[in-house]
Amino acid sequence: MSKRKSCNSGQTPDKRSRLSQPEPSEEDETGYFSSGDVMSTSQSVRLAQHSTTVTGEVGIIESISLRNFMCHSMLGPFEFGPNVNFVVGNNGSGKSAVLTALIVALGGKAHTTNRGSSLKGFVKERESSADVSITLRNRGRDAYKPEVFGQSIIVDLRISSEGMRTYKLRSKTGRLVSSKKEELISILDHFNIQVDNPVSILTQEMSKHFLHSKGEGDKYKFFMKVTQLDQMKEDYSYIMKTKTMTQNTVEKHRETLQELKRKYHEKEERYKSLASLDEMQKKLDELKNQMAWALVRNHLVPNFWVDWILNVHQMSLFLILILILSLSHFVYLAIFLFSSFCSREKQDLLRAMESKRRDLAAMESSRENRLCRFGEHMPALLRAIDEADQRGQFRKKPVGPLGFCVCLRDPELGLAVECCLKALMLAFCCDNHADERELQRIMSRHFQQGRRPQIIVSTFTNTVYDVRVNHHEYPTVLQALDIENPVVANCLIDMRGIETILLIKNAKDARRVMQSEDRPRNCREAFTREGDQVYYNRYYSSEQNRALYLSRDVEEEIRFENMKSIFEMSGFFSQNQTLLRRAYEEHKKERCRKLQAELTELQNVEEPQSEDLKPLVINRFTQYKHKCFCEQLSNSDQELERSKHHKKHYEEKRKAHVDMIETQKKNLNEKDQLLQASIAKALEICPELLDVRRTAKSLDSEISRLRHKINTQQDQQGHRDTIVRQFHEAKENFNNIARQFKGLEAFIRQLTEIMNIRHNVYAELRMYLSVRCKYYFDSMLSQRGYIGKMTFDHKNETLSISVQPGEGGKAALSDMRSLSGGERSFSTVCFVLSLWAISDAPFRALDEFDVYMDMVNRRISMDMMLKIAASQRYRQFIFLTPQSMR
Numbered sequence: 084m085s086k087r088k089s090c091n092s093g094q095t096p097d098k099r100s101r102l103s104q105p106e107p108s109e110e111d112e113t114g115y116f117s118s119g120d121v122m123s124t125s126q127s128v129r130l131a132q133h134s135t136t137v138t139g140e141v142g143i144i145e146s147i148s149l150r151n152f153m154c155h156s157m158l159g160p161f162e163f164g165p166n167v168n169f170v171v172g173n174n175g176s177g178k179s180a181v182l183t184a185l186i187v188a189l190g191g192k193a194h195t196t197n198r199g200s201s202l203k204g205f206v207k208e209r210e211s212s213a214d215v216s217i218t219l220r221n222r223g224r225d226a227y228k229p230e231v232f233g234q235s236i237i238v239d240l241r242i243s244s245e246g247m248r249t250y251k252l253r254s255k256t257g258r259l260v261s262s263k264k265e266e267l268i269s270i271l272d273h274f275n276i277q278v279d280n281p282v283s284i285l286t287q288e289m290s291k292h293f294l295h296s297k298g299e300g301d302k303y304k305f306f307m308k309v310t311q312l313d314q315m316k317e318d319y320s321y322i323m324k325t326k327t328m329t330q331n332t333v334e335k336h337r338e339t340l341q342e343l344k345r346k347y348h349e350k351e352e353r354y355k356s357l358a359s360l361d362e363m364q365k366k367l368d369e370l371k372n373q374m375a376w377a378l379v380r381n382h383l384v385p386n387f388w389v390d391w392i393l394n395v396h397q398m399s400l401f402l403i404l405i406l407i408l409s410l411s412h413f414v415y416l417a418i419f420l421f422s423s424f425c426s427r428e429k430q431d432l433l434r435a436m437e438s439k440r441r442d443l444a445a446m447e448s449s450r451e452n453r454l455c456r457f458g459e460h461m462p463a464l465l466r467a468i469d470e471a472d473q474r475g476q477f478r479k480k481p482v483g484p485l486g487f488c489v490c491l492r493d494p495e496l497g498l499a500v501e502c503c504l505k506a507l508m509l510a511f512c513c514d515n516h517a518d519e520r521e522l523q524r525i526m527s528r529h530f531q532q533g534r535r536p537q538i539i540v541s542t543f544t545n546t547v548y549d550v551r552v553n554h555h556e557y558p559t560v561l562q563a564l565d566i567e568n569p570v571v572a573n574c575l576i577d578m579r580g581i582e583t584i585l586l587i588k589n590a591k592d593a594r595r596v597m598q599s600e601d602r603p604r605n606c607r608e609a610f611t612r613e614g615d616q617v618y619y620n621r622y623y624s625s626e627q628n629r630a631l632y633l634s635r636d637v638e639e640e641i642r643f644e645n646m647k648s649i650f651e652m653s654g655f656f657s658q659n660q661t662l663l664r665r666a667y668e669e670h671k672k673e674r675c676r677k678l679q680a681e682l683t684e685l686q687n688v689e690e691p692q693s694e695d696l697k698p699l700v701i702n703r704f705t706q707y708k709h710k711c712f713c714e715q716l717s718n719s720d721q722e723l724e725r726s727k728h729h730k731k732h733y734e735e736k737r738k739a740h741v742d743m744i745e746t747q748k749k750n751l752n753e754k755d756q757l758l759q760a761s762i763a764k765a766l767e768i769c770p771e772l773l774d775v776r777r778t779a780k781s782l783d784s785e786i787s788r789l790r791h792k793i794n795t796q797q798d799q800q801g802h803r804d805t806i807v808r809q810f811h812e813a814k815e816n817f818n819n820i821a822r823q824f825k826g827l828e829a830f831i832r833q834l835t836e837i838m839n840i841r842h843n844v845y846a847e848l849r850m851y852l853s854v855r856c857k858y859y860f861d862s863m864l865s866q867r868g869y870i871g872k873m874t875f876d877h878k879n880e881t882l883s884i885s886v887q888p889g890e891g892g893k894a895a896l897s898d899m900r901s902l903s904g905g906e907r908s909f910s911t912v913c914f915v916l917s918l919w920a921i922s923d924a925p926f927r928a929l930d931e932f933d934v935y936m937d938m939v940n941r942r943i944s945m946d947m948m949l950k951i952a953a954s955q956r957y958r959q960f961i962f963l964t965p966q967s968m969r
Contacts, residue, residue, distance in 0.1 A: 138165035140223030142274030142925025143959035144185070145235060150214040151207040153180045153198075160216070163961065167952045170963045178963040179287055182930050186286075187248075188215040188240040190267055191278040197288035203246035215240040219274065221255075227273045231260055236270060274925055282309040282922045285915065287930040287963075303875070303882035309918045310852050315845055319838065326834050333827050340820055347817040354810035356796065360803075363793050370786045372769035377779040379761045456632050457484050457509055460529045467525050477518045479543055482570050483511030484536060486632045489575075490565040492558075495612055496586050497630035502614035503560055503584055504575070508632050510537040512574045539574055547572045550582040554603050557596065560584045560610075585609040593617045849877060852921050859917035860884075867909060867943050886910045909940040916951060926959035941966070 148159030158177050161170075172178045183196040183205070193199050206213040217238045221227055227236065233255035241249050252261045252270070260266075277283045307313035454462050461484065472480040482488065486508030491497055501508060513519040519540050526535045547569045550561070560581035566572040575581045583606055587593040590611045596602060597609050597617045609617045614625030775782075797803075857873045864871040870887040888906050919927060936944060952960045 139220065139925055139957045139959055141219075141221055141225045141227070142276055143220045144926055144961070145218040145220050146216075147181060147185060147188075147218070148216045149180065149184050151210040152184055152213045152215060153205055154207060155180055156207065163959065165220075165959060166956055167949065168959070168961045170961065171967070172965065174965055176965075178965070179930055182284065182286060182928055182961075182963060184215045185217065185928065186278045186284055187242070188217050188238055189276060189278045190264070190271060195279050197286055201246050202242050202248055203244055206242055206244050211244050213242045215242075219270070225273075227270050238267065238270075275923060276926075277311070277924060280309060280311065280922070280924070281305065282915070282918045282927065283924040284928045285930060299876075299881040299883045302884060303880050306853075306856065306875075306882050306918070307880075309922060310849075311922075312845070312849055312852070319841060319845065322834070322838060326831060326838070329827055330831055333824060333831070336820075336824075340817075340824055343813070343817045343820055347813045350806075350810040350813040353806050360793060360796050363789055363796075367786065367789050367793065370782055370789065372771075373773055373775045373777065374779060374782045374786060375765035375768040376773040377775045377777060377782055379758065379765050380775055381779055454487055457487060464526065464529045467529065468522070471521065471525060476521050479514040479518060481511050481513045481518060481522050481538075482543075482568060482574075484509045485512065485571055485574065488566065488568055488571040489633075491633055492563050492565060494634075495588060496563050497633035498614040498625070498627065499586050499588075499610040499612055500560060500563065501630050501633055502616065502625050502627055503581070503610050504579060506537055507575065507578060510539055510574075510578075512539045512541060512543075512570055514541075514543045516540055539578060541570075541574055541577060543570045544573060545569055548576050548582075550576060554585060554606070557585045557587045557592075557609075560586060580607065583607045587617075588612040590615055590617075594622065853877075855921045856917050859920040860913055863913035863916050863947060864910070866947060867940070869910070869913075871910070871913070884910070884914065906940070908936040909944055912944040912947070916947060919951065924958070926961065928961040928963070930963040931965065 143165055144163050146160045146162045148157075148161070149155055150157055152158070155177055158180065161181065170178050170181060179198070183198050186196050187193070187202065187205060193202050193204070199205060217240075219236045219238065220234070221229060221232055221236045222234050226232075226234070231254065232252075235255040237253040237255070237257070239251040239253065241251075243249075250262060250264055250267055251259055252266055253259055271278075281289050304313065307316070454465065468477075468481060471477060486501075486504065489500075491500065511522060513522055519538050522538055523535075526538075530536075547566075553559075553562075560579075561572070561576065563586050564581075566575075585593075585596070585603065585606055585608075587596060587609050588611065590613065593609050593611050593615070594617060597606075597619055602619055607618075611617065614627055616623040616625070853873075853875045857875075860871055860873055864886065867888075872885045874883045874885075876882075886906070915929070948960070948962070952958075
């Protein structure tokens with residue numbers, strides 16, 4: 084260790100530096116160390132060495148080393164203290180090289196150093212690369228990724244001879260963390276290190292330029308650069324320029340948007356017309372399906388009438404047989420036969436007809452009152468219930484019949500719902516047993532014979548049970564019904580569990596859903612449109628073929644009952660042909676028995692006792708017998724002739740009927756073949772059986788009209804795929820551009836609002852920094868007895884500084900250019916220190932801050948800087964000077 088040595092000009096500048104232990108002087112406690120050409124202090128003032136000293140934790144420079152940088156083979160490593168550091172050396176000894184390496188290694192540009200225009204100029208001659216290594220402190224709660232880098236971040240820079248710059252960021256232990264410059268930028272932003280800011284690093288050239296600057300505009304620019312207001316101004320100007328360009332672009336392309344909108348609407352109209360074309364095509368397909376089954380229906384109707392005609396012919400044959408017998412000797416047989424027809428079967432037929440009459444009468448009544456469908460006694464029963472309720476005989480009026488209290492959402496499910504509810508359709512619900520007994524008494528007056536409706540006792544509530552058994556595709560019985568009265572809904576839930584029963588129209592789908600492994604949860608059974616009942620392991624076909632209570636088409640029901648009556652009447656005569664034949668055989672046997680009895684009686688006549696009377700008796704008996712026989716024979720001959728004539732006539736008629744029957748049978752076979760062929764063709768066109776009410780002629784006319792309309796529109800519009808593609812392209816283009824326009828307009832509005840706020844904040848911040856800078860500048864000058872004045876003209880972007888050295892009031896304020904070198908340097912230091920007070924950075928570096936100062940001004944300036952450094956122990960200060968520090 085040695086004291087500081089003078090640096091001779093003949094010493095080699097690239098000689099490797101070595102650290103020396105500082106030796107304190109008598110005047111202060113700041114130590115020095117010798118390093119050949121460069122001397123540095125790493126020890127702060129005595130105040131900064133107390134145990135309670137607070138030092139900077141992030142962003143300060145712990146050490147720096149250079150290799151093949153500029154004209155130096157090796158400099159460093161220099162270890163810096165956390166507060167005040169002096170780098171002392173003659174000109175050319177490497178002081179500025181350290182500061183330049185600091186700027187370049189921390190991302191600064193070459194021209195910022197004022198030492199070169201490109202990075203390759205910093206590589207020592209005849210060397211392939213230059214290396215700079217800087218260690219930054221990374222401690223405390225504001226540390227940058229401490230779990231990765233630790234308490235220090237090492238920034239290694241290598242500059243190639245071609246001017247390429249590569250970084251390696253290492254942890255305190257030397258482990259490589261990243262090689263990306265973006266990571267370095269993040270670190271610098273986190274530590275608020277601004278190497279291109281003169282207040283952070285004031286280079287020698289920048290200091291000389293400021294000292295010799297004659298323009299007030301240059302001083303203002305320096306102030307703006309130090310406070311980074313110039314960067315804010317440039318950013319705002321760029322933003323406003325971008326905003327203006329965006330507005331111009333929006334306005335320029337607004338007509339383009341209108342044109343795209345017009346094309347889009349044009350394509351949309353064609354697409355919509357295409358959608359109507361799709362609807363017409365769909366309607367055409369439906370009409371074709373109906374046409375297929377309408378042709379089947381045309382074959383079905385004649386078959387029905389053929390069956391009816393055959394039965395009528397069979398009945399006619401029976402009546403002809405009676406007539407033939409009545410015209411012959413078998414008149415008694417004819418009377419007998421006409422009477423196994425007019426007795427018991429007649430009574431059965433009359434009873435059946437009466438039952439049908441009552442049903443038809445009930446249906447006729449249901450045209451005006453749907454309640455009649457539930458039985459001829461039901462309207463009278465409900466009137467009696469209303470009267471009893473008005474007299475106060477019920478605690479709560481009974482509700483029913485339950486089927487009358489529900490409505491179908493889908494008319495096709497009427498049979499399925501009736502097969503599910505069955506007797507519950509006619510049931511009543513009472514709130515209590517007392518009301519049930521009163522209702523039973525009323526029912527006994529209206530239902531004296533037959534079964535009475537069921538009565539269910541359940542407490543009435545005003546809300547429906549909270550039951551939720553939903554299927555994504557098929558409704559439950561509860562969902563398929565509109566039930567206004569909660570009592571009815573709750574009763575059906577309790578008695579039948581309608582919330583757990585699905586309604587699936589197609590039987591195939593019902594089997595698939597209910598009899599698969601993943602059948603719906605909490606679903607017990609399902610019913611098809613035909614009323615079939617489906618469980619998970621069995622299937623029951625419905626015996627009921629139509630809805631009795633929930634059907635909405637009353638006229639269709641009446642027509643159905645009339646046709647059914649015709650069928651049953653014709654079927655009655657067909658079923659009784661066997662009985663007629665049996666009666667005829669019995670009559671023949673009875674006639675034979677009577678003839679045999681007469682013959683036996685004649686043979687058993689007793690002979691007379693007197694021989695004299697015997698010839699007389701025989702003669703008279705013979706005459707009587709002959710006479711009777713002759714009369715009978717004559718009558719029989721006449722009757723026989725008449726009977727033969729009638730028999731021949733009716734046999735001819737019978738033959739004609741038989742021939743007609745055979746012809747009808749033949750026609751029936753032909754029609755059946757046509758029917759089967761028609762059904763097969765219909766199934767190919769439409770696999771689902773349709774109940775078509777329209778005629779084939781009507782459907783054919785509409786099909787022709789619709790097909791002509793479709794062909795006309797297709798000729799006008801063009802190919803379908805082209806229209807669809809053009810529409811979607813136009814829609815997508817318009818929506819994209821419109822979305823961009825909308826986004827840009829919103830962006831411009833928001834940007835305008837933000838920029839207005841930012842400009843106001845910028846003006847306030849500029850005024851605030853200006854006032855603070857004036858205050859600190861006056862304060863610094865006063866320590867030397869100077870008086871100064873700062874005048875900011877933000878409109879014209881000028882800064883004028885006037886200083887009056889010596890005692891105030893004896894000399895006028897003058898421009899800094901009129902001051903001596905020392906006075907100007909001191910004023911510059913005061914200005915820099917005032918800028919320090921209004922800006923923030925983890926470290927500050929000044930190169931040749933004391934140039935042109937005399938010893939007095941230098942001492943005062945140094946005291947001022949050390950005082951500021953002592954008050955800002957959390958910040959690092961690096962001073963570079965060629966003058967002695969003793």
